[in-house]
Amino acid sequence: SKTLKFAVLPGDGIGPEVMNVALKVLEAATKPSGITLEYESADVGGIAIDNHGVALPDSTLDVCKASDAILFGSVGGPKWENLPPKEQPERAALLPIRKAFSLFANVRPGLLFKELVDASPLKTERIPDGIDIVCIRELTGGIYFGQPKETRELENGELEAIDTMVYKTSEIERIAEVAAQTALGRGKRVCSVDKANVLETSVLWRKTVTAFFEEKYPELELSHMYVDNAAMQLARDPNQFDVLFTENMFGDILSDEMAVICGSMGMMSSASLGTAKNGHGQPFGLYEPAGGTAPDIAGQGVANPCAQVLSGAMMLRFSFGLGDIADRIEAAIKSAVQNDIRTGDIAFGKKAIGTEAMCDAIIERL
Amino acid sequence: SKTLKFAVLPGDGIGPEVMNVALKVLEAATKPSGITLEYESADVGGIAIDNHGVALPDSTLDVCKASDAILFGSVGGPKWENLPPKEQPERAALLPIRKAFSLFANVRPGLLFKELVDASPLKTERIPDGIDIVCIRELTGGIYFGQPKETRELENGELEAIDTMVYKTSEIERIAEVAAQTALGRGKRVCSVDKANVLETSVLWRKTVTAFFEEKYPELELSHMYVDNAAMQLARDPNQFDVLFTENMFGDILSDEMAVICGSMGMMSSASLGTAKNGHGQPFGLYEPAGGTAPDIAGQGVANPCAQVLSGAMMLRFSFGLGDIADRIEAAIKSAVQNDIRTGDIAFGKKAIGTEAMCDAIIERL
Numbered sequence: 001s002k003t004l005k006f007a008v009l010p011g012d013g014i015g016p017e018v019m020n021v022a023l024k025v026l027e028a029a030t031k032p033s034g035i036t037l038e039y040e041s042a043d044v045g046g047i048a049i050d051n052h053g054v055a056l057p058d059s060t061l062d063v064c065k066a067s068d069a070i071l072f073g074s075v076g077g078p079k080w081e082n083l084p085p086k087e088q089p090e091r092a093a094l095l096p097i098r099k100a101f102s103l104f105a106n107v108r109p110g111l112l113f114k115e116l117v118d119a120s121p122l123k124t125e126r127i128p129d130g131i132d133i134v135c136i137r138e139l140t141g142g143i144y145f146g147q148p149k150e151t152r153e154l155e156n157g158e159l160e161a162i163d164t165m166v167y168k169t170s171e172i173e174r175i176a177e178v179a180a181q182t183a184l185g186r187g188k189r190v191c192s193v194d195k196a197n198v199l200e201t202s203v204l205w206r207k208t209v210t211a212f213f214e215e216k217y218p219e220l221e222l223s224h225m226y227v228d229n230a231a232m233q234l235a236r237d238p239n240q241f242d243v244l245f246t247e248n249m250f251g252d253i254l255s256d257e258m259a260v261i262c263g264s265m266g267m268m269s270s271a272s273l274g275t276a277k278n279g280h281g282q283p284f285g286l287y288e289p290a291g292g293t294a295p296d297i298a299g300q301g302v303a304n305p306c307a308q309v310l311s312g313a314m315m316l317r318f319s320f321g322l323g324d325i326a327d328r329i330e331a332a333i334k335s336a337v338q339n340d341i342r343t344g345d346i347a348f349g350k351k352a353i354g355t356e357a358m359c360d361a362i363i364e365r366l
Numbered sequence: 367s368k369t370l371k372f373a374v375l376p377g378d379g380i381g382p383e384v385m386n387v388a389l390k391v392l393e394a395a396t397k398p399s400g401i402t403l404e405y406e407s408a409d410v411g412g413i414a415i416d417n418h419g420v421a422l423p424d425s426t427l428d429v430c431k432a433s434d435a436i437l438f439g440s441v442g443g444p445k446w447e448n449l450p451p452k453e454q455p456e457r458a459a460l461l462p463i464r465k466a467f468s469l470f471a472n473v474r475p476g477l478l479f480k481e482l483v484d485a486s487p488l489k490t491e492r493i494p495d496g497i498d499i500v501c502i503r504e505l506t507g508g509i510y511f512g513q514p515k516e517t518r519e520l521e522n523g524e525l526e527a528i529d530t531m532v533y534k535t536s537e538i539e540r541i542a543e544v545a546a547q548t549a550l551g552r553g554k555r556v557c558s559v560d561k562a563n564v565l566e567t568s569v570l571w572r573k574t575v576t577a578f579f580e581e582k583y584p585e586l587e588l589s590h591m592y593v594d595n596a597a598m599q600l601a602r603d604p605n606q607f608d609v610l611f612t613e614n615m616f617g618d619i620l621s622d623e624m625a626v627i628c629g630s631m632g633m634m635s636s637a638s639l640g641t642a643k644n645g646h647g648q649p650f651g652l653y654e655p656a657g658g659t660a661p662d663i664a665g666q667g668v669a670n671p672c673a674q675v676l677s678g679a680m681m682l683r684f685s686f687g688l689g690d691i692a693d694r695i696e697a698a699i700k701s702a703v704q705n706d707i708r709t710g711d712i713a714f715g716k717k718a719i720g721t722e723a724m725c726d727a728i729i730e731r732l
């Protein structure tokens with residue numbers, strides 16, 4: 001019988017509460033197939049700063065290295081807000097993990113159920129059937145890690161700071177492969193977003209992506225869009241996209257814009273896939289909700305656990321090859337929401353239930 | 367009596383039609399004060415490629431240099447769409463003009479009249495009174511012009527491309543001054559947008575802006591926001607901002623997202639202010655609608671001329687010190703729209719009138 005070995009990093013705020021639900025749902029969903037969960041928890045983020053002095057302790061990294069995947073909660077909160085930007089929990093935890101495991105592909109479903117269109121800031125008539133797109137973001141290249149990245153004093157005494165955006169062919173091709181695979185399982189359309197009228201990296205991006213799709217995936221429909229236009233089109237008519245696909249910095253901005261347009265952060269999951277294969281012959285990956293630690297409601301038992309549960313489902317699909325069980329979890333959540341079983345963030349006047357009750361409702365529907 | 371000397375670059379598509387209206391309105395608005403308009407027209411964009419082989423001919427630059435401001439239409443269209451990205455009319459015309467005149471400050475009102483909330487993709491309950499914010503974008507620095515900017519072959523035969531984002535203290539301070547001045551004339555709040563948790567340039571940006579406001583404008587309320595969060599907040603609740611203020615690349619994305627959220631491109635104007643003072647002791651500037659050439663409706667006499675007229679009003683205010691006449695033009699447009707005098711793009715079931723009729727309605731109300 002199969003054993004799933006993964007690291008559990010709940011983090012701060014609502015992280016531990018919703019992680020708890022995700023583990024229960026994963027347990028319930030996999031048990032009928034005789035699957036055993038073997039997970040180890042470790043500190044990350046603000047709590048790790050408090051307990052170990054750093055947001056990503058070596059001991060936590062070791063737990064991750066001994067696992068086939070990472071289920072991540074969320075990190076940060078008012079307590080650590082006054083740290084310098086680069087020492088804040090989210091940044092100080094996530095960037096080193098991404099680098100350590102070469103998590104180059106961020107996959108974010110932009111999913112809004114028809115029943116939840118009230119949650120979107122967009123007029124209902126623009127998204128009558130909800131939203132169903134995916135954003136693929138390159139996650140280890142570009143201006144995040146390029147060198148030089150430094151500040152120096154000029155002769156006249158002023159300071160000058162420099163960041164470097166770098167991409168090479170192979171980095172672009174491997175993320176294009178993820179975009180292509182994603183589109184194959186969906187609407188077969190990829191829109192690659194760049195700024196090829198201004199950036200050299202975007203010229204290379206566009207050329208590489210075009211050649212890659214022509215050669216390897218001629219059956220897919222590939223289009224190109226400038227990033228400023230993409231920011232407009234997302235807000236105007238998100239469903240014009242099937243798979244949106246872009247570099248690191250643009251993806252940071254566009255995937256967050258997409259998340260807000262999809263209404264409830266409490267429903268948004270994500271996968272960050274690595275280059276390495278794990279013990280199951282699948283990509284090692286980190287799975288986390290797109291939303292934050294919601295310090296205002298932490299500890300009250302009212303947080304929406306769906307994003308964390310859906311992140312767990314993505315883990316089953318991508319890192320353990322258990323797409324069928326992932327499908328079942330996703331269907332259970334959809335069914336609960338459609339039957340007006342909802343936490344406060346998505347209740348809209350309907351009765352709001354708590355985190356644990358939501359957990360039970362999901363498990364009941366598996 | 368005063369003479370206003372400016373360059374008129376109508377460009378392509380609806381550019382010439384709406385420019386025509388702007389000139390008529392400027393004429394009518396300034397004549398009562400004994401002001402003379404002395405403008406010279408020149409080719410720019412696609413039409414310049416066709417007539418002169420380049421999007422920004424030297425002869426056009428000369429006309430601009432002999433002027434105190436540039437009134438710009440819009441450029442581009444299907445005819446030139448298959449040119450390489452960097453040779454496309456918009457890019458090939460705008461970047462060199464910005465560089466030639468050091469147009470470092472892009473000022474974009476994000477204005478949506480209460481009467482036009484139907485035009486916004488946002489739910490009406492989120493913007494019950496319309497939208498009224500301003501985006502200030504740094505326009506000559508950052509990753510647009512930083513060196514090195516090149517593609518090279520690696521030893522293993524792959525290509526690697528590089529762009530460089532650079533900012534120095536003085537560049538940040540001069541755009542901070544524009545943001546501060548804008549806020550002084552409005553709600554006295556500036557939100558500076560950066561990515562200080564990842565970028566060195568953003569760390570310098572945040573430090574410089576903070577020190578600048580503390581020293582020179584302690585009466586203004588300054589806040590900081592990460593760019594990914596700003597993309598979310600704009601789509602969620604745009605009126606939380608008063609003045610949004612950011613670097614070149616982020617401003618490209620956010621100002622376009624803002625424009626779409628404000629509903630009608632046909633109403634969105636902009637100013638790009640230079641470092642040099644003109645013959646009136648005011649900043650030299652380029653004034654243009656935020657929207658494009660709308661090739662689908664060009665030549666039909668139905669385009670909305672308001673964005674071009676409002677850009678002309680900004681020219682009067684910023685480059686000629688005629689804020690009172692600018693106010694009058696803006697009020698005339700507001701009054702027309704409020705009285706349901708509208709072109710097709712903003713009619714929403716009300717009667718739609720043509721470009722010329724809109725022109726007459728504005729002039730009537732001056």
Ligand SMILES: CC(C)[C@H](C(=O)O)[C@@H](O)C(=O)O
Nearest residue numbers: 090091094095252563564594
């Ligand atoms: C915390 C920050 C460094 C990070 C990013 O910019 O990638 C975050 O915004 C994200 O999108 O996961």
Ligand SMILES: CC(C)[C@H](C(=O)O)[C@@H](O)C(=O)O
Nearest residue numbers: 197198228456457460461618
């Ligand atoms: C055409 C392009 C180079 C330009 C830019 O990116 O600045 C345009 O998008 C704009 O915002 O004026």
